[in-house]
Amino acid sequence: MNGIVVRDNEKFEKAVKRFTKICERAGVLSDVKRHRRYEKPSAELKRKKNARERKRLREERRKLRSYR
Template sequence: MSNFSVEVRSDEPFEKALRRFTSKTRKAGLLRDLKKRRFYTKPSVQKKINRQKSIRRQQKAIRMAEVGFVRGARGVGGRGAGARGAGGRGAGGRSPR
């Protein structure tokens, strides 16, 4: 388990610090991990779940390919260079001048 801390700055509202803390825990996947470990899952059941997830990912990739969505360098829908052809702006979200 990881320890998370966020220092509340003197001129910062508590809500903003709480939002930063929530963001940190979400990025680390802490809640997802806790929910996953809440109940024991037998290895055979876990394999079945992983197979089903894999099938769903493959089917989604096929659907996206049919629509014409190009899989980028950082995965489907990522902000990598490959996603720029699918409506991304390019230079870090800034509009061209």
């Protein structure tokens, strides 16, 4: 579990900002969003496969642009 210790004379807003950054780096929000609903294993594989394909096409387009 992520946590912070509020320092002496530290403003509350600054402590919240620090906590938010720690949670962001740890990937807490993305993990919560991913586990919000159950995803069947086949649906997860399909989603990951589509993401790989989109990434491959994006890289391919970027390489083609650099050759021009």
